[in-house]
Amino acid sequence: MRFLYVSLILTASCSLCACHNDMSEPIPPLSDITYDSSSGLQLFYNGEPMPGKTVTISQSGNNAHITAFSTFDLSQISGMGLSGKIPAPGVLPGSPKLELDTEIQNTGEYWEFSGTSQTAFCSFNYAGYADSNNLKLYITDAALKGAVISPQVWAPSPIKQNPDGTYSSLPFYIDWKYDPLPDVDINLSAFLEALATLPVIPVYNNTAYMSVSEALSEVVKTIAFRQDGNIIISYVSTVGGAAQIAQTQPNGYQYVISSPTTISLYLNPLSLFSTLLMATSGSTPASEVNLTDTGLFPYGSDSTGKPDASSNSLEPEFTQKIAKAALLALLPKLADGIPLEFSATASNLNIFIGTETALSLIQQILLPVISEDSNIQAIEKYLAGNPAFAHLLPNLKRALELIPEALLKTTTFKFGFSLVPYQTPPTN
Helix, strand or coil: CHHHHHHHHHHHHHHHHHHHHHCCCCCCCCCCEEECCCCCEEEEECCEECCCCEEEEEEECCEEEEEEEEEEEHHHCCCCCCCCEEEECCCECCECCEEEEEECEECCCCEEEEEEEECCCEEEEEEEEECCCCEEEEEEEEEECCCCCCCCEEEECCCEECCCCCEEECCEEEEEEECCCCCCCCCHHHHHHHHHCCEEEEECCCCEEEEHHHHHHHHEEEEEECCCCEEEEEEEECHHHCCEEEECCCCCEEEEEEECCEEEEEECHHHHHHHHHHCCCCCCCHHHCCCCCCCCECCCCCCCCCCCCCCCCCCHHHHHHHHHHHHHHHHHHCCCCEEEEEEECCCCEEEEECHHHHHHHHHHHHHHHHCCHHHHHHHHHHHHCCHHHHHHHHHHHHHHHHHHHHHHCEEEEEEEEEEEECCCCCCC
16 A cells, blocks of 8 residues: 555656646746847837837846837948948937836746836837747837827928019928128029929939929828827829829838927938839839939929920939938938927928028038039029029029128028928819
């Protein structure tokens, strides 16, 4: 009997040991692991994928510190000769870097965490599932805590030209005032309007050109400012050769209103350049597109450019120089947000660079370009061939000479976008 009892005890012990050996080994803690799109990261913001981010997790017992941020490799911009990495916008609008301290649980298959948090501008929930190789992170119910743009959906202001060649309406907002200069009466705002309506963007296989004002009006159809901080743009795409309406993907362009008159704009570089590539006319492979000298927009029937090689336009090098100068000036501001000002009424929304920032950008972008004789000659040639701007030609060189002095005496300098509430087209 004693032998039988001992045998039963040994059998039970062996069974328990066998059961324990069959259990999977505990998963290792997440010790300073970095995840990105190439190493197992899947990040979602309000149900939509968010590209180009990096997340690190450092675990200590049942607690974890999580950091989410992004960088951008400048060499991805073709044709500019740029290199190195710069900080890019974070996961939440208004926060270049998101930091979370949370409890973390071992489920036996992965580590799990969740919670509710907020930043200065956003409230949100989060949940994550991770092991040493993969991380799924969900940001849900994200919403701006403060004011939002209203109404939500806008469109570029129409182009309306007066009989004298000036404009009563443009999709660009321009306001330049300066203290009077001795013996000078030149409207430099009109000069900037001329630049905004110069046909400098190559279209129709580089045989015609349209202005940035025309491109904005022809291509951009609506701009929606959502409650979650996302900006969604609908635009004309010619992918596949046929014009169609497309939308930018969520989580590429975001905003926050930081005061009653200021707004910060966050542009994910991957989303920005992807949109430009998708808007390329024809069927040019994205890998072969050089953003500085390849047509980015479909040819419009109302464009001032004509579909022939003799179209009066500025040289592509002029466009390239401005594009590169603009990128060098704006890219360092991506992570913290491009600072803008805005004014809104029921019938108009102006979003623009304020005086201090605008003056800095003009000095970095425009002055070096228009100080070159070849660029001045290109502008003169265009103005001489366009009756609408002929009145600017006699004062062009004088205006260019006066810009540095006028900048020193500038009291107001605003440059940006002019929008009107979107009206749904009537149905037949």
